Amino acid sequence: MESLDAIDLALLDQLQADASLTNQALAAKVHVSAPTCLRRVARLRQLGLVERQVAILDRDKLAPLLGHGLQALVEITLDRQDDQAMTAFEERAVADTAVQQCYRVSPGPDFILVVQADDMPGYLQVAQRLFTADANVRNVKAFFAVRRAKFDPRIALPKRGA
The missing domain is CATH 1.10.10 (Arc Repressor Mutant, subunit A)
Structure with a gap:
């Protein structure tokens, strides 16, 4: 490059x-x-350095129009962590439209997901699709966001002299 x-x-x-x-x-x-x-x-x-361009919507301004929704940060631990099992879960999670972000992490859980749902019944449907129906999911720990203090998708770039 x-x-x-x-x-x-x-x-x-x-x-x-x-x-x-x-x-x-x-x-x-x-x-x-x-x-x-x-x-x-x-x-x-x-060069592929710009992956894509998107509009970042303002959750607080959309809430009166669409409802607040529910955002969850979910830790997933699989029973089997071989490459095939990890890839299979990752592919299912990435394909689900409720999953906004998916990270393989180490140490600790195997994955951390950021999940957006309309409400708790909507989250339960996501949980059924991704976690309960998968016999390889051993543990799920969900944290529900009550307030977002910061969201910044930028990557910090070094400052170089011209």
Whole structure:
């Protein structure tokens, strides 16, 4: 893979903060010309460093319109931890639309999931689909979020001189 310079890192940092910026606005923020910015961002995307662009919705502003919903952080321990069993569970979890995030972790439980459901009956349906129906799930420990103090999907990038 090619190396990244200070301009590349500044572009990636700005894109993480606000990917909706116009090319001209992005170029101004990182102090390069618009054509240079366009070419560099295209290269960063071609390298696969920008996985995808999404809109992050405001839960608190959506709540009066859609309901608060229920978010759970769930620890999963499997009975068998061989690669086939781990991969099988991971594939099922990732395919479920209620699962927002899925991590294989160590030590401790085998997985940590972030699950979003409309309400407790909705969460119980997810639990039935993913945990109860799977004979290889040994232990499930769910923690229900009562308040989110911080959510930031950005990756901290090193600061390099240009």
